[in-house]
Amino acid sequence: MAVGSRVLEAAGLARPGRLARLREWWEQEHVFGYGLILPALLLIVCLVAYPFGMSVYFSLSDYWVGSPGRFVGLGNFRNIIGNEIFQRTVYNSFVFTSIAVAFKTVLGIWLAMLLFRNFRFKRLIRGAVLLPWVIPTALSTLAWWWMFDSLYSVVNWTAIHLGIMSPPGPNWLGMTNYAMTAVIAVNVWRGLPFFAIIVLAGLVSIPREYYEAAQVDGAGSWGRFRHVTLPLLRPVLAVVILFSTIFTFADFNIVRVLTRGGPVNTTHLFATLAYQVGLDGGNLGQGAAISLFLFPMLAAIVFVQLRYIRRE
């Protein structure tokens, strides 16, 4: 081989040979495959995996903005878990996520079944329904903030004039349970289109014959829904619910804009508390530790997704 290449060199063929060999190397399926994936891989390693590692490191140190800290072991976690505000945040997160996802699921199925019917202006209606999902959440939440204003709330105005509420009505964002209700309502408002559109896609894929067969067997509309629609929607529903659970659990925008975690920390979620402690307060170590509590939920859902759903 060595002799061969020297002979070629002597014959003045070395350059094109090397280039051709490089090309041949690059044309191999695995080389080309690794080559194409390299930029994405670098990005994930440098800007996702590495920061995640840093986050773990921060959480184990007393790192403040501008001053690299010492290693403190599990000190941050011990402080956090003993902290009342944090305990409240854990509670809030579960209340917020479970109620919001439940509403989005039920209303999403209902809305999808409505959109499945034949309407005039079908496309227009679907477009309108999806709008809350498309508009920047922070901006639409501003509108909700104004709708829940302590003095000029249009929600209260309407309810009072319909005789449902006695004036002046609740101060939505200033009272504990009302604030949580408001935050959940906005989350449902913004997440419902996502559910409805995906469940609709699931409905479209159910063969009509199944319904006909069920009707022949004497199933009413509830029976058809219960025994045909729901079982066949199960895979789609599982995916949407898992997706939505992660992103509801990790929500930041709505709470940050609407209540900033108030009143008295009763609407804080992990992300907003981490922001408040880590950036407003400058305690990056503790902030990182708080945001890491999102990780077990994420890991559990990724596990379920990979284990059960992608197989189907």
Place this chain on the structure above:
Amino acid sequence: MDVGVRSKGARIRSAAFGYANVIPFLCFALFPFYYMVITSLKNDAELYDLKAVPFLIQTGVITDHYRYLLAKTEFLTWMKNSLIISVIATSVSLVISILAGYSLARLRFRGVNSFGTAVFITYLVPPTLLFLPLSQVVVWLGISDTIWALVVTYPTFLVPFSTWLLMGYFRTIPKEVEECALVDGASRMQTLIRVVLPMAVPGIVCAALFGFTLTWNEFTYALTFISQSANKTAVVGVTADLIRGDIYYWGSLMAGAVLASVPIVAVYVFFLDYYVSGLTAGAVKG
């Protein structure tokens, strides 16, 4: 589910039932936008009059809030920043995702499935898990408090998403087409660019639209990494910088929310069907 032949009366009843149920959903979905627009066009006296009907404009439509926004605030700078960030971050991410998506969907090499899983996991990582360490990474890179902090970090959620979306599209292209090109002597790169990409245009448009929407709407990173008003994005600028003290300028605040949503709404109205198909493909093919 309408099955079989039914009488005219039943059909009308069914249609009435449908509309009666869809209308509340439509009101729920659209009312905040309606209220946003109404508020931005109302004068302050009526806005803060407890006796006025909040749903209507009774004392005349005014454009003062918009004029204030354009003349007295940095709103146009924010819009420009958002546009630059969205366009660059989306384009860069699209190129990276096309390469990775094609590789993962089409080529066979050791570890391809693990890479696919890694992309999928990254896709599920919420930005709120990483904003604290990333805020330090952008400081070390020397791009903190500039629009480049966002241009560099936005691909972290765009690339996994678009790669995932495009993998689905690439899989639908018949493999024979590629094989023909390769047999005819085209290199792999030529095959990808001249044969596969033209067939994947709908998927690429879809990924570009979602990229633009996600970057334009992004809030967490934009709020965290940038504090200088002149470098803010439209969404953060309106949300954070138009509020001064305890008095909220609801008129101009809502005007800002309306104007900053306009680019997204314009794109959305034009490409509605792509949004629906992308949403479905991105989630359901997972």
